[in-house]
Amino acid sequence: MIRAIKGTRDILPPESEIWNQVENLAREILLLYGFSEIRTPIFENTELFSRGVGKDTDIVSKEMYSFLDRNNRSITLRPEGTASVVRSYLEHQLYNDPQILKLYYLGPMFRRERPQKGRSRQFHQLGVEVLGSDHPAIEAEVIEMLQLFLNRVGITNTELLLNSIGCSHCRPNYLKILKIKLINTQANLCVDCQRRALTNPLRVLDCKIESCQLIIKSLPSILDFLDQPCQKHFEQFLQYLKDRHIKYKVAPLLVRGLDYYTQTTFEITSTSLGAQNTLVGGGRYDGLAELLGGQSTQGFGFALGIERIILLLQEKFASLTPKTPTIFLAPLGEKGFKKATLVAQNLRNQGLRCLLDFTPRSLKSAMRLANKLKTQYLLIVGSEELESGKYPLKRMHDGTQILVEEKEIFYKIENGLEN
């Protein structure tokens, strides 16, 4: 038997209904804040990610699904959305719009990580990118929006972690010191970090291996190396959060796993998830557009892992009732069935959720099935009814039954079987 590939899974009903509700709520809130949807391709030139996300990151060096196509071009299934959005922004010259651009996307991403609870190889992100502003207030606004979403979806027990990792002006000073410190303790670092210490020392701060963690804790904080503009930006950002009564914790080791970040970085974690407890990750990436060969563009955004949100909601939604058909059509006999197919077409045209039974069965068995499916109404379409032109319409929850003509069905249901 052919099975789904390791690290991927099917989202079946009724869980798919939870997904729809979460996505609909997200879209509703994004609209309140003026975001519009962008849909970029699932696969891109590999170079987009190696340049954008960074060759030394785990994502690019170990986790990408890359392959050569028939023209020997290296193609990659997108591991994240930010690089694609910025590519699209440059390709379509969206910078010609005088407004700041607020875009969002929802869809699958691919990383070849070790699957575990909350971590898969195909996963889904809701991502947001604001292009064309370096104002710290936009960062606070985006976080405010995230909090509204989490509150409305019913997720509590979260923590907002913040940091600033400086800019191309002040970060090199920090990296110089960091490199020296790391080289001095190189023997105690993991093999990956021994290499990172030389090529990309900031990545060491992201290492989860215990022996490295001990060293990381003793390293200087990047916050002590910020230049005046970066410091001011960070302070203003924190103030905008305070003004909104948004609680946060400054986490000087929060450098994130992607190379494009400058200044603000942030994560929202949940205390109710296991090891994979980061719900949201994001930050500012003012250098990314230039890295991709475009003009300098300020950017800020985040991505939220939908699987992790769903994991947290599963308990809450255990009692979720999927949208059931409003009316079940029980045909009796061949003639009844033919008529019922047309009644169904008619009712659906009028906007009723309608289920037509395709299996010949007794009326008793049809009733049982309608009950099981939790439909609100049942309509019997048999040869007797065809002759009289009047059909029994039954309300399932209290058994009330009336006789209706075909043209009255919709109206009667709308009015709860009253006149």
Ligand code: HAM
């Ligand atoms: P990221 O931290 O790599 O950031 O991913 C964001 C979120 O995606 C994570 O916090 C997590 O919830 C979810 N996620 C990541 N990998 C997996 C996985 N293997 N399985 C399940 N969920 C996962 C980015 O992707 C950046 N593009 C975010 C960003 C947008 N920064 C600025 N703009």
